[in-house]
Amino acid sequence: RRDPNEPASKKKYTKKEFLDLYGEKKGLKVWKKAAPAEAAPAAKAEKPEKRRDPNEPESKKKYTKEEFITEYGKKKGEKVWKQAAPAEEPKKEEKKAKKVEEEGPAKRADPNETSGKKYTKKEFLDLYGEKKGLKVWKKAAPKAEEPKKAEKKAEEEGPAK
16 A cells, blocks of 8 residues: 555555554554555546557557556657547437438338338328327337248248249
8 A cells, every 4th residue: 555644655565564664553543544545435446548549550459548658658658648539439319320321211111001112210200190100110110030930931831833
């Protein structure tokens, strides 16, 4: 533990060293006062921020500032840490919008039709109105089991004649 009477010092001492330095009675008091912060039940240690190393663009591994400094030395470690500044994560809505932009809007087959034609959520709402459109959209949600059942049934029936 660090000596609380020397806050600038980072040197750690054993209980025996505290007792030798301060004597039995005062040594125990100082030892208790020097208890590690993580031993306090109310105190939650925050995880240190981690960033990707810009010198390893293919790696997804993240490192703490201390790890950068250990790897590159104090001056260069600080510089690389700043270069590795985390890009702001896009909000969920932005991610969704980007996905829709890339893939196009999700489409589902209208359960009230037999044609199997698929429609977007907007088309459901336009056709049925807001309230009923949402109900029909949810009803049209693909079920995970249906494709497996259809495949199994096709296997059982054999090739189409």
